[in-house]
Amino acid sequence: MSASENSGGFRIKGAGRHTPARTARFTFDGKSYTALEGDTVASALLAHGVHLVGRSFKYHRPRGILTSGPEEPNALLDVSRDAARRQPNVRATVQEVFDGAKIASQNRWPSLTFDVGGFNDVLSPFFAAGFYYKTFMWPREAWHRLYEPIIRRAAGLGEAPKEVDPDHYASRFAHCDVLIAGAGVAGLTAALSAASTGANVFLVDEQPEVGGALHYDAATTIDGQNGYDWAQSAAARLKAMPNVTLLTRTTVFGYYNHGFIGLAERVTDHMARPGRDLPRERLWQVRTKKVVIATGSIERHMVFANNDRPGIMLASAARSFLNHHGVAVGRNVGVYTAHDSAYEAAFDLKRAGVSIAAIVDCRADPGAAVLEEARALGIDVLTGHSVTDTAGRLRIKSMTVVRNGGSDTRKIKVDALLMSAGWTPSVHLFSQSRGKLRFDDSNQRFLPDIYAQNCVSVGGCNGTDDIAELIEEASAAGGGSVSVTAANRFEWTGGMIGAAEGAGPDTAVKAFVDFQHDVTAKDIRLAVREGMHSIEHIKRFTTNGMASDQGKLSNMHGLAIAAEMLGRPIPQVGLTTFRAPYTPVTYGTLVAHSRDDLFDPARKTPMHALQAAAGAEFEDVGNWKRAWYFPKRGEDMHAAVNRECRTVREIGGVFDASTLGKIEVVGPDAAQFLNLLYTNAWDTLKPGKSRYGIMTREDGFIYDDGVVGRLAEDRFHVTTTTGGAPRVLHHMEDYLQTEFPHLKVWLTSTTEQWAVIAVQGPKAREIIAPLVEGLDISNEAFPHMSVSECSVMGVPARLFRMSFTGELGFEVNVPADYGPAVWTAIRDRAEALGACLYGTETMHVLRAEKGYIIVGQDTDGTVTPEDAGLSWAVSKKKTDFVGIRGLQRPDLVRGGRKQLVGLKTKDPRDVLEEGAQIVADPNQPKPMTMLGHVTSSYWSENCGRSIAMALVAGGKARMGETLYVPMADRTIAVEVSDMVFFDKEGGRING
């Protein structure tokens, strides 16, 4: 057996561009086949006479290969290398065969030839257009039992792999002067022209090689050679130019604003054994000054009864399979056409030795030149005839032909039927660029009209049919000049849109318009009859054009059928807008590098590694990783937190506070600016002192809080909450630039400049004292809320005397690179004295024991300083600050507002749930009147009981009252208290 026979009995010796000796093995539904390198899955299967490749979406009808390109709606297959590298819904006409590929059909059970779902075809009267909308309305219960679990599952195509994707994907941004979409004759000519000017050119084509229509059109000669060969040599010339980037296997999937273009480059999907370094696909995001759209046109099918049997395909597809892949799609082939182009398919096949049963042309007067050639080749042509039906269960066996208007039918045996209703210009990218189309009435097609961006359409997608005009147009579009001479064999005439003979409004036949969504001409008429008059409504009612092929074949037919029913001209019915992506793009490509460690930045403090080594569990706070608690051997979280809480109050604790936001506010007007941004007064704060500040928004509600230290007359060190750092800086910058631009003050984020080590507890001073130089940190010289620059371990530092625990406390700020060394020294001192490391959980408990609020936990954007018990921090003397007017609003000063209070459960062992609702009477009928909710709740080891904070209506007037927290299984009684649960006198802070 020779190699070419081995690669399929339908290979034609001498035809096609593949090398017979270079083979690849693959399986389809478990059966092994040999292909030639360069085959698509479609051409490889057809070479073995396999047409049946899938079942349709809704009716489970047997389907074959309809096209040879990305517009394929039928042949959607599951392609895999291994379990994890499996891709559903791959178009067989795009996927190249690689050695070892495992390919399977979809949407069938138990097998492709016998599919239980095919029963749907019999039931099809019940599944007409609008079935889903009508059925899913009622009853509600059916959603859970029938619609979601059964019907929707049955309706799906393909199955997504469950394994993690083992491939990686790359991403590149690029800029160019001219991007050309499509490398057929027009695109290559435009690229040669543009490149000759020295411009930076991107030439992009979705196929493995350049050439476009020259893949199938073997009759065109360019510059004295075969068109396809000219295309390859033009590509070689372009590749050699430093200003040209030529990308094949790359789809221009999106044309966005301002010349922003999305490209998906398929790097390894065609390779048998891709190198590990290679990404599977690469996302290109290109900003170009100009776009040349040279995307050609797509052939349309004929709309007639049972036009979807395996073996029925587009005429140009059959030419592609023959002229490029060397495969005959049948041995006795029929043609049904409304356009001259299909004749050339018959000529090519005939010359290759394939018998042509007949050319059935629905037109009375086809082009004279093709008629003459058909006669010369001895091909039977039936003009003024139509195909009104086909037969054959899993493959077409015959076509039924009738003279137009007549009734005498005759059956003609065929094993393949080629069809062409003419060509639809590919205006998808033009449409994506927001360009407006016009209807070319004489040729029944939409063409680019008004451009919204700097782009130009050339060739087939611009309706330019004559090849000499096309070359002139493309050369001009490139901006330079290039001399290319080309000639076609035949001029093409004809074309039709809408239903053909025998599939008109008076029939009930299944004449498919949209193959992927199983929409027939009848469905579109039903939509019109049910009152849909806009194409937008008809599309949604029937789902015509809404499959992943976006109606590349079906839109024009659907529109024409609707227009006929409505009795309105086509432009008045309208065309739906094409959206990106042009063809489906994998998630992997869109995600590119953003997975695993690069999914989102994980921000770590300078002391992260040391804390991890100390056994810390971490929690996410925004993008930060913060040490949560430090369990010792055998401790659970509860035990660890209880120990940390006790140790801090009894001896001391060390805490990483580096993530707190820090903003340096500098300038002669710094104090004045802070006066305007915070509710308290800052001009009275002396250098060397710090103060707790509240920031409200214009509406009077708390926005953020933090301690602000004054380092000098013109320099403040502002701290914010961890999560609030970026938005507080933006908020301040916003007011500075828009409301207070006259102030000489500047803001700089210094969050990451400083490593911050909080040392809290009775022994805090003893722990840090030996490390501090140049500063007396005694209680007298450096009392609570002092700040000073000093030296710690020989490093310039900022030392704050402050506390978020209610204990004697310091916060040591050192330049971040020194954080680990200083942390280590402080930790060693602390542990020698019996103190411990503590994390954010202990920090939360300790602050709650003191009634210190956390903005964002105890406040929710509707809490005023008064509500939070912080009215002491609102200056009564200032005449202006952000929020001063908001705070006077009637609703903010009325009685009965929710106020922050403490809650003590009657049973001290009960720990409330945060977020739980609070009521006065647990026995009232539902829905109960809610008084508020629990904002913070913890077990307090230091108090020996649970503690909680809550927002309660009129809370301050309810001290000592008993309220109730109804839970799912019981009701918990609580007593309203003040928020300070520990050290009510507050003496410890001044220790």
Added chain:
Amino acid sequence: MADLALNMATRTLPLSGVHGGSSVARLEPASPAARLSLRARSEDVAALSTALGIALPVKPKTSASSHGRTALWLGPDEWLVIDEGQGGLLQAANDCAAPHSATDVSHRNTAILVSGPGAAMAINSGCPLDLSLKAFPVGACSRTLFGKIEVVLLRTAEDAFRVEVWRSFSDYAFGLLSEGARDAAL
């Protein structure tokens, strides 16, 4: 306890020990440098230029270098000044009487040096800027996006860039640059 205080703190650099890149784009952490975030109004630019010994650039996307100091234009009133040589940067700014804000950000930022024929392509794996020599010549700088983070980019030679990044984002920056460098070599 004087002995403890004498125990000078040592530095731990954010990217210490990491290395990477590919045959066309080498990646290496930059040495520690003094950095200043400088803010001032236009009328005070001349005085500050004199004080710092470097003509602060006033044109967008440009930088100026002199005696180991580089000033990068980040905004109409904002510069990043990097000193890899003489030191005394903060003091020089503080000695200037013209109103301004000079804030030490030496430890806030770290930098990754990207060099080689594929340097621009490696950066373009996550940065949408046009890095052709025409649009982004030697000395050009920009505060821009790199993947999901903000960076300050400075072209130091035809095939070399300095990527300034806040320290907690440096792992992410190095990771994405490594991916870009690997892809640029293909």
